[in-house]
Amino acid sequence: MTPRRRDESGSALVEFVWLGILLLVPLVWIIVSVFEVQRGAFAVSAAARAAGRAYALAPDDEAGMARARTVARQTLDDQGADDMPLRVRVTCTTGRGHCHDGTSLITVEISSGIDLPLFPEALKDGQTSFALDARHTVPVGQYIQAGP
Template sequence: MRRWRGSGRFGARCLGAAARMLGARFQAERGSASLEFLGLGVVLLIPIAYGTVALLQLEQARLATDLGARNGARVLVTGSDDAAALAEQHIALALHDHGIDPAAARIEIRCAPNPDCAVAGDTLTVTVRTEVPLPFVPGAAEWLTIPVESSATYPRDRFEAMP
């Protein structure tokens, strides 16, 4: 078998040339990694943060309408004389506690099968609707809103009319 003389030097020369070439290339791009990180961070972090804030506001509105509808239906099912006024107060308080204007919410009360809820055993449904504007968009409250609606259904006690 024949051996080549100096073959170790050739490999060392190639490796040295490759290392110099890579070193020169990395020297030319020195400091651009931090700029790329900042650019990419701004491009990604701002939309993610905005989406998080928007989703939190939607969840807050969903919790408010859900709590308002549930408490309003519970109060109305009792059938007391001041139940309607008390239910409106409960709904307004639930909305106000979650930062939603109670005057902007729409409340709908339905009874089935009788629309007047006079018969024991009817089911009472309270629906609370509101609209959530997108955050940090001035003037968006009129044209760019997301509707949120919750309903709660409770049966009236069948035996409440009995002595």
């Protein structure tokens, strides 16, 4: 008796489809995640620059901090990152505590993060967000207007 040969026509197509799905879905997720992190990085960088400029143009440190926070949040919203957390920190080179003195350097640090998209709920026990931060330094001019 001769053994019967099994007909394998069409099996290559099925194998190609399954391998395509198994390899393509993770690749698409990685690409989308990289684009989301890059979008967040651009948003945080723009927020640091805008907050630094707003702080430097304010009349005093308290108003500067309020303006820096407001402008940073608005910049993130404009970039489509309105759900990102925001932390603004301002430091300056003057030891006297007044950042608006003549030759001070104002440094604004923005810290935020972005959640990875399409992350399965079953795997959310671990870290699912990507931390982002940016720093921008603004020099205050040597000649500034004194008083009101």
